[in-house]
Amino acid sequence: xxxxxxxxxxxxxxxxxxxxxxxxxxxxxxxxxxxxxxxxxxxxxxxxxxxxxxxxxxxxxxxxxxxxxxxxxxxxxxxxxxxxxxxxxxxxxxxxxxxxxxxxxxxxxxxxxxxxxxxxxxxxxxxxxxxxxxxxxxxxxxxxxxxxxxxxxxxxxxxxxxxxxxxxxxxxxxxxxxxxxxxxxxxxxxxxxxxxxxxxxxxxxxxxxxxxxxxxxxxxxxxxxxxxxxxxxxxxxxxxxxxx
Amino acid sequence: xxxxxxxxxxxxxxxxxxxxxxxxxxxxxxxxxxxxxxxxxxxxxxxxxxxxxxxxxxxxxxxxxxxxxxxxxxxxxxxxxxxxxxxxxxxxxxxxxxxxxxxxxxxxxxxxxxxxxxxxxxxxxxxxxxx
Numbered sequence: 001x002x003x004x005x006x007x008x009x010x011x012x013x014x015x016x017x018x019x020x021x022x023x024x025x026x027x028x029x030x031x032x033x034x035x036x037x038x039x040x041x042x043x044x045x046x047x048x049x050x051x052x053x054x055x056x057x058x059x060x061x062x063x064x065x066x067x068x069x070x071x072x073x074x075x076x077x078x079x080x081x082x083x084x085x086x087x088x089x090x091x092x093x094x095x096x097x098x099x100x101x102x103x104x105x106x107x108x109x110x111x112x113x114x115x116x117x118x119x120x121x122x123x124x125x126x127x128x129x130x131x132x133x134x135x136x137x138x139x140x141x142x143x144x145x146x147x148x149x150x151x152x153x154x155x156x157x158x159x160x161x162x163x164x165x166x167x168x169x170x171x172x173x174x175x176x177x178x179x180x181x182x183x184x185x186x187x188x189x190x191x192x193x194x195x196x197x198x199x200x201x202x203x204x205x206x207x208x209x210x211x212x213x214x215x216x217x218x219x220x221x222x223x224x225x226x227x228x229x230x231x232x233x234x235x236x237x238x239x240x241x242x243x244x
Numbered sequence: 245x246x247x248x249x250x251x252x253x254x255x256x257x258x259x260x261x262x263x264x265x266x267x268x269x270x271x272x273x274x275x276x277x278x279x280x281x282x283x284x285x286x287x288x289x290x291x292x293x294x295x296x297x298x299x300x301x302x303x304x305x306x307x308x309x310x311x312x313x314x315x316x317x318x319x320x321x322x323x324x325x326x327x328x329x330x331x332x333x334x335x336x337x338x339x340x341x342x343x344x345x346x347x348x349x350x351x352x353x354x355x356x357x358x359x360x361x362x363x364x365x366x367x368x369x370x371x372x373x374x375x
Contacts, residue, residue: 031320050319054326061327068331075324081314082321084252086273087259088311090280091304106366114358122350129342139346143354146325151263151271161332166347168326173351181352187359192366196359200351207319221315223358229274236269 017066023074030056043211045179050204051172082147085203089225096218103191110192111223114199115230118143119238133244138162140244141235142170145202148228155236156244167202174201175208190216198223248310255280280307 016022034052041047061071072079093100100107119140126136137158141149146167153163178197187193194216197205202224210217258279260272268275284304291302303309314321336343 027323028320031317031323035319050322050326053320053323054329057323057327058330061330068328071327072324075327078321079324082325083256083273083276084249084310085314085318085321087252087255087276087280088314090255090277090284091308091311092315093277093281094284094304095308103366105369106362109365110358110362113361114354117357118350118354121353122346125346125349126343129346131339131342131346135336135339135343139343139350142347142350146322147273148271151273155269159335161328162335164325165329165332166343168322168329169344170347170351171322172326173348174355177348177352178355181355182359185356185359187363189363189366192359192362195362196355199358200354203318204322225277229270229277232270232274 017064018070020074020077023066023071024077025074026060027053027057027075027078030060038211045176045208048172048175048204048208050168050175050207054168054172082145082203086145086147086225086228089221092218092221093225096222099191099215099218100222106192107195107222107226110195111199111226111230114196114223115143115227116234116238118200118227119231119235123242123244134159135162137239137244139166140239141231142166143174143200143202144228144231145224148232152232152235155232156239168204171201171204174205178205178208179212191219194219195223199227202227245306245309245313248306248308251283251307252276252280252310252314255283 031049031053034049034056037052038044038047038049057071061068122139122142123136126139131139137156138153140156140158141152141163144152144167146164149163149167150160153160174197178193178201182193182196190213194209194213197209197216198220206217206220206224209220255276256273259274259276262268262275263270263272284307287304288302304311333340
């Protein structure tokens with residue numbers, strides 16, 4: 001056995017840091033730790049496990065001078081699961097079909113109003129802020145879950161990297177503000193709260209809603225799926241109509 | 245679990261293929277969701293016809309198990325793409341504050357408008373005082 005010298009550590013590091021295994025393990029480990037922290041903070045909305053994980057991993061990558069491409073080679077296995085997880089919403093829709101039937105009208109109304117508002121409000125605000133057309137287009141599908149936002153980006157020719165980042169930022173933002181906002185508005189109907197969370201902030205909002213209340217989680221998942229379908233249908237015509 | 249994972253991937257695959265081949269204006273995973281949903285309704289018909297499985301206890305078998313596994317840690321799946329955020333700072337080129345303002349503003353508006361619409365219609369419908 002050779003004694004551990006700095007050279008050997010360096011060799012080991014070179015091997016590990018370019019191996020998908022390291023960054024896959026780091027991603028899952030960091031998220032588990034972040035979840036533990038969120039539980040310790042009694043699920044205070046500010047202690048969002050997704051945001052904490054992202055910050056921690058960005059810091060680790062900076063400190064180890066690892067580029068995103070190398071990181072993603074490992075993390076892509078987790079990222080890939082977004083596709084099947086989106087399809088899995090079919091199961092949650094199916095399981096909640098009775099709730100959906102009971103609240104069919106409020107759901108339909110909130111969807112038909114909420115989906116265009118999610119798109120148009122960000123287009124309006126971004127234009128007011130003087131952002132250029134490329135960024136406005138990438139912002140348009142921001143409330144839609146990442147895998148489908150990327151599909152929409154393809155249709156409206158928006159930058160996929162920016163689209164993904166905006167969708168995730170929106171998810172984290174919604175997950176953080178939904179609880180204090182709904183409490184301030186004194187809304188106690190968890191179906192309505194969850195639906196708004198899922199529509200405005202897709203999967204990350206849905207993950208938050210499941211922490212607060214089971215029914216809220218189910219409605220959030222439903223809103224996320226419905227909004228993905230509707231926005232995918234209206235985004236391209238809407239952008240054309242606005243001349244963007 | 246493996247069968248469930250296969251079914252989810254299969255629905256996604258068919259969805260992606262159909263969207264591309266037929267030039268549909270809907271992303272592949274969306275078609276995958278609709279496909280899985282219809283498959284579950286068909287399955288329900290078949291389960292209902294059997295005596296050994298009650299519909300109430302049904303957790304949608306293997307596909308339900310796989311879906312539970314994925315959806316339980318939904319947040320995790322967004323982390324790899326989120327880490328890319330640091331990459332996009334350069335692309336934003338000093339427009340970060342404007343982007344953040346538009347994004348946060350729009351999220352607040354969307355949350356309020358959506359919840360208000362939902363409550364308004366729900367209250368009209370059930371005047372029996374749901375919370």
